[in-house]
Amino acid sequence: HVPMVVIRRLPKYYRYLGELVERKVERISSQTLADMMGISASQLRQDLNHFGEFGQQGYGYRVEDLYQEIGRILGLEKEYNMIIVGAGNLGQALANYPNFAKRGFVLKGVFDVNPKLIGLKLRDNEIMDTDGLEDFIRANKIDIGIITVPKEAAQEVADRMVRAGIKAIWNFAPVDLKVPKEVILVNEHLADRLMEISFRLKELGYE
Amino acid sequence: HVPMVVIRRLPKYYRYLGELVERKVERISSQTLADMMGISASQLRQDLNHFGEFGQQGYGYRVEDLYQEIGRILGLEKEYNMIIVGAGNLGQALANYPNFAKRGFVLKGVFDVNPKLIGLKLRDNEIMDTDGLEDFIRANKIDIGIITVPKEAAQEVADRMVRAGIKAIWNFAPVDLKVPKEVILVNEHLADRLMEISFRLKELGYE
């Protein structure tokens, strides 16, 4: 069982290795990669040891191989079907962001309750009435549901997603959703980032 | 010097302790708080040891005191002036989110280049022309700049913020910005969250 803190570093490894692949770098030492990641070389080696034997003493890691392997570990060799419920500012920003599809997270549908938004075209999707949410999830084998509705509507949307068999929920509404433990729940707390910034401003002596 | 991984847990401690304060819980054991946080009790104690002596053997922690203390460590007892550059979907969603101001991060201005958006009212702010960005930052002592413009515009916006003396940049555009090392730079990679979800879907055997 891999600790959460290690799981959270994997996407960052993947991004950095991806950049190295683009720059045609063939090999990298654990120290150099660790420096890029802002961690110690021993932490990096411990992280990767959870998943197998990578790299060679004296050589370092073969960039392309490690990149592919981390991609596999992250489950990126398959595609995932995704929907967004709540097509307001945040929902539309997420719907328009091309990087999700690049990683294999395919937006299959966007839902709202506002008649002014229903029928509006967002890239390859037309906003649909939330009435059809559960049938759509089942018919299209949706894996991941993104919740970007106001906080008072979030739990009810989550309940409907769960009833329809969704496997994971990415929640942006500022509420603690109750879901069965077999459903993966990720709460996005953007305010945490600002608090990290204020900590670092204070550390630098900006008061 | 506090490791990044510990700094990143502080906002989560703050949120959870805040909920305990709201529920009028007076004390909590390190084990219970660690369970809420999804970490071990020893990890929790190590985290808090970076900042001082908290809690008492056999008693645990006084919730209100620990909450206030972590708030102070996070620099939340002061306010921070913030601007958003790029008033598209994502910028407007961030401008409308009430939780930032609740934590003392006050949105002072929103900027765009699109004449259709300039002059539009967003909560207490009117969208301004990006032409006035640097003067505004200096005149209003802006601490934090949020970048939500398309990737091709991001570096130039960052350069202007830096020139005007901004202390921290929170970047949502998918580019690696170059800023002087005394400027705090936080890159928001929302796709990392999806990769964390696909890892956990794979771990649960959904393939």
Ligand SMILES: NC(=O)c1ccc[n+]([C@@H]2O[C@H](COP(=O)([O-])OP(=O)(O)OC[C@H]3O[C@@H](n4cnc5c(N)ncnc54)[C@H](O)[C@@H]3O)[C@@H](O)[C@H]2O)c1
């Ligand atoms: N987590 C964070 O850090 C963070 C940051 C910004 C916004 N938010 C949150 O994200 C959510 C969306 O923010 P926004 O600025 O896009 O708000 P918004 O008001 O622009 O959009 C909400 C949309 O949800 C729709 N909606 C309401 N009830 C619905 C339902 N039952 N089913 C489907 N759609 C429904 C509305 O019609 C609207 O279009 C809010 O909960 C906000 O608090 C969170």
Ligand SMILES: NC(=O)c1ccc[n+]([C@@H]2O[C@H](COP(=O)([O-])OP(=O)(O)OC[C@H]3O[C@@H](n4cnc5c(N)ncnc54)[C@H](O)[C@@H]3O)[C@@H](O)[C@H]2O)c1
């Ligand atoms: N980091 C992530 O995970 C993530 C997720 C979603 C979106 N994004 C990114 O966030 C950014 C905004 O996304 P969006 O969906 O809101 O895009 P959008 O096109 O709706 O908004 C961009 C806005 O920036 C304005 N703009 C362009 N150049 C400008 C300049 N020089 N100064 C000021 N304003 C300028 C445009 O007029 C527009 O209003 C994009 O870079 C997008 O890729 C990132």
